[in-house]
Amino acid sequence: MSDADREWVDTVRQRLIALGQTSAGERVLIAASALALSVFVGTIIVFVAGLVATCRDPVLTMGGTTLCYDPFFVFDRLFLGALGDPLAGGWSPLNPQFALTLRETTVLVFTGLSVALAFRAGIFNIGTQGQLVVGGLLSALTVLWAAPLLSGGLGAVLLVPLGVTAGAVGGGAYGAIPGALKAYAEANEVITTIMLNFVAVLVTRYLVTGPFGDPNSQANQTPPLPEVGQFPSVVFDPRTDFSLFALLLAFVFVGGLYYLLAYTAFGYDLRTAGIQPTAAEYGGVDAARTIVASLTLSGAIGGVGGAVYVMMILGKFQTGVPSYGFDGITVSILAGNNPLGVVFAAALFGVLKSGSTVVAFATNVPPQLVGVLRGLIILFVAMPEFFRLVGRRLAAGQEETGAAAVGGGADD
Amino acid sequence: MTDLLDGRPSGRLLVAGVAALVFVALGVAALVAPESQVGRLFGIVVSASTLAATLRLSVPIVFAAIGGIFAEKSGVINIGLEGLLIISAFTAVFGADLTGSLWLGYLVAVVASTALAGLFAVVCIEFRADQIIAGLAVWLIALGLAPFGSQVIYGGPNTKSVDTLGTVTVPVLSDVPFFGALFDASPAVYLMFLAVAVGWYTLNRTTFGRWVRAAGENPKALDTAGVDVSRVRYAAVLLSGTFSGMGGASLAFSIGQFTGNGPTMVNGKGFIAIVAYLFGNYNPVGALLSTALFAGLDAVQLRLQTTDLYALPDSLVQTIPFVAVIVVLAFVGKTRLPEAAGEHYESGEE
Numbered sequence: 164m165s166d167a168d169r170e171w172v173d174t175v176r177q178r179l180i181a182l183g184q185t186s187a188g189e190r191v192l193i194a195a196s197a198l199a200l201s202v203f204v205g206t207i208i209v210f211v212a213g214l215v216a217t218c219r220d221p222v223l224t225m226g227g228t229t230l231c232y233d234p235f236f237v238f239d240r241l242f243l244g245a246l247g248d249p250l251a252g253g254w255s256p257l258n259p260q261f262a263l264t265l266r267e268t269t270v271l272v273f274t275g276l277s278v279a280l281a282f283r284a285g286i287f288n289i290g291t292q293g294q295l296v297v298g299g300l301l302s303a304l305t306v307l308w309a310a311p312l313l314s315g316g317l318g319a320v321l322l323v324p325l326g327v328t329a330g331a332v333g334g335g336a337y338g339a340i341p342g343a344l345k346a347y348a349e350a351n352e353v354i355t356t357i358m359l360n361f362v363a364v365l366v367t368r369y370l371v372t373g374p375f376g377d378p379n380s381q382a383n384q385t386p387p388l389p390e391v392g393q394f395p396s397v398v399f400d401p402r403t404d405f406s407l408f409a410l411l412l413a414f415v416f417v418g419g420l421y422y423l424l425a426y427t428a429f430g431y432d433l434r435t436a437g438i439q440p441t442a443a444e445y446g447g448v449d450a451a452r453t454i455v456a457s458l459t460l461s462g463a464i465g466g467v468g469g470a471v472y473v474m475m476i477l478g479k480f481q482t483g484v485p486s487y488g489f490d491g492i493t494v495s496i497l498a499g500n501n502p503l504g505v506v507f508a509a510a511l512f513g514v515l516k517s518g519s520t521v522v523a524f525a526t527n528v529p530p531q532l533v534g535v536l537r538g539l540i541i542l543f544v545a546m547p548e549f550f551r552l553v554g555r556r557l558a559a560g561q562e563e564t565g566a567a568a569v570g571g572g573a574d575d
Numbered sequence: 576m577t578d579l580l581d582g583r584p585s586g587r588l589l590v591a592g593v594a595a596l597v598f599v600a601l602g603v604a605a606l607v608a609p610e611s612q613v614g615r616l617f618g619i620v621v622s623a624s625t626l627a628a629t630l631r632l633s634v635p636i637v638f639a640a641i642g643g644i645f646a647e648k649s650g651v652i653n654i655g656l657e658g659l660l661i662i663s664a665f666t667a668v669f670g671a672d673l674t675g676s677l678w679l680g681y682l683v684a685v686v687a688s689t690a691l692a693g694l695f696a697v698v699c700i701e702f703r704a705d706q707i708i709a710g711l712a713v714w715l716i717a718l719g720l721a722p723f724g725s726q727v728i729y730g731g732p733n734t735k736s737v738d739t740l741g742t743v744t745v746p747v748l749s750d751v752p753f754f755g756a757l758f759d760a761s762p763a764v765y766l767m768f769l770a771v772a773v774g775w776y777t778l779n780r781t782t783f784g785r786w787v788r789a790a791g792e793n794p795k796a797l798d799t800a801g802v803d804v805s806r807v808r809y810a811a812v813l814l815s816g817t818f819s820g821m822g823g824a825s826l827a828f829s830i831g832q833f834t835g836n837g838p839t840m841v842n843g844k845g846f847i848a849i850v851a852y853l854f855g856n857y858n859p860v861g862a863l864l865s866t867a868l869f870a871g872l873d874a875v876q877l878r879l880q881t882t883d884l885y886a887l888p889d890s891l892v893q894t895i896p897f898v899a900v901i902v903v904l905a906f907v908g909k910t911r912l913p914e915a916a917g918e919h920y921e922s923g924e925e
Contacts, residue, residue, distance in 0.1 A: 208720075208723075212723070212724070212727045215727060215728060216727045216728065287707060287711075289711070344901070344904070344905050348904075348905040348906070348908050349908040350901070350904040350905045350907075350908065351853075351904065353654060353707065354846055354849060354850055354900070354901075354904055355901050355904060355905075357843065357846050358843070358846065358897045358898075358900050358901050359897075359901070361838070361842075361843055361894070361897045362894045362897050362898060362901075365890045365891065365893050365894045365897075366890065366891065366894065368890045369888050369890035369891050372888075372890070373888060483837070489715060489718075492711065492715075493715075496708065528727075529722075529723050529726035529727060531719055531722045531723035531726055531732075532719075532723060533719070534715070534718060534719025534720075534722070534723065535716060535719035535720050535723055536719070537715055537719060538712050538713070538714070538715030538716030538717070538718070538719055538720075539712075539716060541708060541711060541712040541715060542698060542704075542709060542712035542713070542716065545698065545704040545705055545708040545709045545712060546698050546702035546703070546704040546709070547702075548701075548702040548703045548704070549698075549701075549702040552702075
């Protein structure tokens with residue numbers, strides 16, 4: 164390495180450090196503001212939807228118009244409902260709704276980490292959904308195949324790790340495809356990963372309706388996994404389909420990824436490639452290899468998410484996998500692509516997903532509301548300039564309504 | 576045609592050449608053995624009903640692709656075309672249901688899609704958002720909002736049914752074998768051809784088109800010439816919403832309903848549109864031709880599902896268009912983006 168090269172690398176390192184330090188606080192602030200703004204816009208949407216919808220018992224009637232949904236009640240249910248009403252008496256953290264929140268959070272940590280890792284390498288992995296689907300199916304098939312071979316205690320100890328590994332292998336291999344296409348054919352990964360999501364859904368549908376389908380069921384699914392091939396529930400009621408072991412595994416992945424990114428040579432190469440690809444290559448980073456490795460690893464994490472979904476929640480593989488992968492994009496962006504931030508963003512999104520079922524039950528507001536919030540959050544986090552502008556106006560003490568007007572313009 | 580091959584000739588030529596070779600090989604095999612499987616496959620490929628289906632399937636993709644060309648040529652990569660198609664497909668049906676008129680529904684869809692594109696433009700141009708992330712947000716917002724709206728208004732992810740656009744049949748010409756399908760088609764198909772012509776003319780032969788290209792290639796020069804770069808970009812992005820709106824409305828009115836389960840009825844067409852215009856080298860005519868390739872494959876796979884020609888399962892046959900997109904993208908490789916695409920432009924005067 165020549166002196167000039169070292170200088171380059173040093174510059175990049177300084178930029179990295181600067182990026183990490185100066186903007187951490189600001190990023191948290193922007194994420195929080197984006198979230199608040201999303202909830203605000205969501206409230207307006209619920210209000211408008213309440214005016215449009217027809218219902219038997221409106222919450223408000225004014226003249227000829229009726230309001231079917233109470234936006235405040237909706238968001239009360241969304242957040243407090245997801246936790247199992249902590250403000251009411253006799254609250255226990257073991258309540259089934261809170262277990263559902265933790266369950267969703269667990270899968271979302273994996274998909275969030277998957278997207279975040281790729282983002283750090285400067286790669287948009289929109290394919291976590293497909294990688295999760297492939298990993299989930301491979302893990303189910305592996306457990307079904309291995310279960311008869313491993314009897315008694317051996318099965319209880321080995322089946323779950325085996326399934327998790329299979330998920331990682333499936334997701335990793337499926338992530339390697341767009342990685343290789345990007346590295347060696349310069350095919351844009353945003354498009355290839357989205358196309359591969361469609362392919363994953365269709366191919367797995369074929370596999371579970373045809374060769375690996377459950378002969379005893381009409382649904383497109385594999386036969387059910389044996390009890391020993393699923394994450395055991397501890398403390399929580401087994402009926403909640405939540406296992407603390409899976410959440411623990413998620414935390415292990417968070418720690419592992421944090422360490423990988425911050426303290427290893429590979430993590431350094433990966434981040435450098437993400438921030439300054441030409442400088443990275445100049446500094447001796449093999450760009451093509453880093454791209455393939457990042458997407459493979461990203462896919463593997465998504466695949467483990469699929470394994471957890473199959474072995475903790477469903478107990479089999481079934482078509483129509485919920486869009487954890489797309490939620491993972493929001494989780495990662497909200498977390499500033501930081502592994503530790505992913506925990507909080509995933510918990511928040513777990514609340515939204517779990518809360519949406521409470522909302523649908525209590526108010527008739529469609530659970531697709533969360534889908535809308537998912538997009539809004541990404542949009543608002545993507546425009547930090549807006550919040551800086553508002554922040555500057557507030558700081559300058561200009562009590563102009565200008566900022567509010569700008570906000571209104573961006574909301575519609 | 577030369578325009579189509581400008582970018583990196585090798586990849587484009589290769590794909591076009593292979594497609595042509597496969598077609599010729601099929602034809603020769605069909606001549607030698609008309610009753611063989613290959614012969615019957617060729618019969619399906621060159622049937623008028625396959626051409627009709629290809630045209631029908633092309634409509635939303637071509638509209639979105641033309642819109643995408645305008646946005647990207649001006650320097651704003653609009654990866655949210657899928658979202659624009661979704662929102663317009665839903666609002667088209669809602670508007671038609673509300674007003675009782677398909678063409679008013681069409682208008683509602685165009686307005687809704689243009690408004691969403693406007694939001695995207697503000698976020699990208701005013702607040703300097705990362706264009707890719709903002710585009711993904713547009714897609715995800717529409718993916719949530721349309722089924723949400725359908726659930727609120729119609730009580731399910733699928734809307735009620737409205738009329739379809741029907742077909743306009745040109746007498747005599749529609750009786751021509753094979754090409755007759757061109758003259759016995761939905762008004763949306765004719766609109767699509769018109770949009771290609773208008774899009775090409777606007778981009779290549781008008782002052783506005785020159786501004787759009789300059790805003791993407793050399794915004795500083797445009798600024799120096801006294802043209803507001805931001806305004807040109809706003810106009811181009813709004814246009815991408817208008818074209819996509821026509822595409823989404825045409826899609827919904829081809830069956831007279833919006834279906835919102837999973838990826839909705841749009842099902843990746845907006846993303847395929849992006850590949851179509853990349854493969855078509857940002858030329859509306861090129862985009863039309865490459866869309867015809869993807870939509871043609873889709874039409875053939877739809878026909879294959881209804882015949883017993885091959886015992887391939889439907890799910891696998893349905894992957895053909897998606898795999899084709901990936902293969903094309905891999906062969907075309909890196910396309911030459913407009914110089915300033917994806918970058919925010921700051922006028923020196925501020």
